[in-house]
Amino acid sequence: MKLVDINTEEYSILHDATSNTIVIKGFLRLDGMEEYKPIMDVLLGALENARNLTINVRDLEFLNSSGISTLSMFVVRVRERKDVHLTLQGSEAVLWQTKSLKNLQRLMPSLTLEYI
């Protein structure tokens, strides 16, 4: 199934079905978790029937706390599936990632966190 990508002036969410990788880029500061629903839908769509899933946020320069909450909610959904290996790829050059990505690993200790 081809998922619907999201591409706006400020951010983009692209799904590469071959590698089952979701690449999130840009600046995300939507007004509350409700507004993150289309993004959550892309993430949940990629999770369907997946055994391995990678989320690449290297070029996501800004994520507000509603976005962090959305990512956390997704990580817990993956954790509940028990049969999916999740890899999160971040950058050590983006401050919020160095500060907050570790919290996602705390929610799901089997999550692979890579700074690439």
Place this chain on the structure above:
Amino acid sequence: MLETSATRTYGDFNGAFPASNEYLTLHFSPTTGPRNQRWRNYGLSADFLGDYFATFFPGNEEAQSKINLRNAVKGSVSFMANELLENAVKYNDAQSNRPIQISLHLFEAQIIFQAINYSSVEAATKYESFIQELNASDPEEMYNQRMEKIALGGGESCIGILTMINDYGATFAWQFQSCQSTPQIIEVNVMASLQV
């Protein structure tokens, strides 16, 4: 100045901290223009504050870290200013007809943020019960508990403040003040300190 009839403070609230030579205050009218457009302006303002305050710090590369002090200040200030503004907007009561305000004061080793908005009594009470719970808890544990609750569809609540405390090492103090002339409106004054 507002006439006050009741004031409650939490944390080390010191409304009269020493003046710094460098400070910026931005005012926003919470009723001008559509919300999505205003929301975008809050983000742009947070980025501007980050860029502005970063210029006071050295931008040379440090071997130990991929982020130099200037970029670290830029990232921290824009994240915190954005969260404080978002909270001020969420807790603001449009009926109050008063502007939301954010000020940043630069000191040698810290930046003090001050955000002011006007809430309904109900919203202020909710905010105060969060603060009381926070003061009686371990913030990291509280963060994890809230994240688990969010995952079950419990709705987000004050994750921004917990993120600033846990991940950015910010310290907070609050003042809630009701006005004699309009007792149904509470002035919410949030102070956050970031070590740099």
